[in-house]
Amino acid sequence: xxxxxQQIQAEAVRRIQESDSLDKLNEARVAFLGKxxxxxxxxxxxxxxxxxxxxxxxxxVNETREAIESLLDQTKEKLxxxxxxxxxxxxxxxxxxxxxxAEIGHRxxxxxxxxxxxxxxxxxxxxxxxxxxxxxxxYNFEKLNIPANHPAKDEQDTFxxxxxxxxxxxxxxxxxxxxxxxxxxxxxxAPGRVFRSDEVDATHSPSFHQIEGLVVDKHxxxxxxxxxxxxxxxxxFGPETKTKFRPHHFPFTEPSAEVDVTCFKCGGSGCRFCKxxxxxxxxxxGMVHPHVLEMCGIDPEEYSGFAxxxxxxxxxxxxxxxxxxxxxxxxxxxxxxxx
Ligand code: DAH
Numbered sequence: 545x546x547x548x549x550q551q552i553q554a555e556a557v558r559r560i561q562e563s564d565s566l567d568k569l570n571e572a573r574v575a576f577l578g579k580x581x582x583x584x585x586x587x588x589x590x591x592x593x594x595x596x597x598x599x600x601x602x603x604x605v606n607e608t609r610e611a612i613e614s615l616l617d618q619t620k621e622k623l624x625x626x627x628x629x630x631x632x633x634x635x636x637x638x639x640x641x642x643x644x645x646a647e648i649g650h651r652x653x654x655x656x657x658x659x660x661x662x663x664x665x666x667x668x669x670x671x672x673x674x675x676x677x678x679x680x681x682x683y684n685f686e687k688l689n690i691p692a693n694h695p696a697k698d699e700q701d702t703f704x705x706x707x708x709x710x711x712x713x714x715x716x717x718x719x720x721x722x723x724x725x726x727x728x729x730x731x732x733x734a735p736g737r738v739f740r741s742d743e744v745d746a747t748h749s750p751s752f753h754q755i756e757g758l759v760v761d762k763h764x765x766x767x768x769x770x771x772x773x774x775x776x777x778x779x780x781f782g783p784e785t786k787t788k789f790r791p792h793h794f795p796f797t798e799p800s801a802e803v804d805v806t807c808f809k810c811g812g813s814g815c816r817f818c819k820x821x822x823x824x825x826x827x828x829x830g831m832v833h834p835h836v837l838e839m840c841g842i843d844p845e846e847y848s849g850f851a852x853x854x855x856x857x858x859x860x861x862x863x864x865x866x867x868x869x870x871x872x873x874x875x876x877x878x879x880x881x882x883x
Contacts, residue, residue: 604661760849
């Protein structure tokens with residue numbers, strides 16, 4: 545029996561010493577001390593040992609057990625320490641490495657320009673509203689006095705969803721939508737994306753943005769239109785800015801005008817920026833056509849109004865002296881960072 549126990553102990557020591565992981569060590573523990581382990585088998589065999597010998601054999605078994613247990617414990621500690629060391633080595637942090645910079649973006653130049661325009665008009669008591677980008681031909685053209693076969697439809701060729709639905713070519717349809725709601729008076733601006741079937745170049749894009757403006761009330765005159773847009777130009781480009789109203793034609797306004805502002809680069813004396821003229825065109829405007837009022841359910845005998853449409857990109861390009869519109873859409877952070 546004694547030899548048997550010595551043999552088990554020697555075998556256990558060998559297995560424990562060979563264990564190079566906690567898993568293997570645990571396997572060794574189970575193999576010798578577990579329910580079906582070798583030492584347990586010896587204990588179970590005690591009933592066959594002669595009564596007088598039992599205390600001695602019991603003591604031997606206990607000694608063997610203690611020896612194995614203590615070696616298991618020591619080895620476990622050693623393996624755990626080694627594991628911890630390895631972990632610490634692998635997870636070492638080099639505090640001298642440069643930190644990763646969190647790239648915090650900022651507003652796009654278009655957005656900055658839009659918020660500036662919104663601020664100015666909100667300050668004058670206007671409401672900011674929105675309309676759909678996918679729009680009925682009815683609102684985009686028909687209700688704005690642009691019937692089928694009107695040449696203005698050619699100039700604003702767009703993407704047709706079907707024969708009645710288009711990607712809107714202008715923000716002007718929002719005028720019709722707001723007037724139709726019948727809540728008067730109206731003082732609103734409507735910014736948003738518009739679409740045209742244009743080739744991309746330095747000043748064109750198939751998708752760009754406009755800001756529409758509309759005022760409808762009793763006794764609104766061209767003087768209100770002029771005063772409002774003059775004030776807008778001064779706020780946006782500086783107090784010295786002068787405006788010039790040139791006669792123009794838009795189907796939904798009568799009379800209509802295009803507005804130029806004095807070049808904020810040269811102050812009006814003429815430079816490369818304004819192509820020597822001293823003036824820069826910024827928007828289209830006019831008095832809402834009586835027929836448009838009528839089509840939208842407003843009595844033109846009682847009410848009158850003015851409207852205007854500004855190209856947002858145009859404002860951003862002018863304000864930040866950017867000479868190619870494509871830069872606004874390329875998302876090159878080296879460019880965008882500058883604003
Ligand atoms: N919708 C016109 C365009 O895209 C711009 C415009 C002109 C809007 C005159 C207006 C306006 O509201 O009165 O060319």
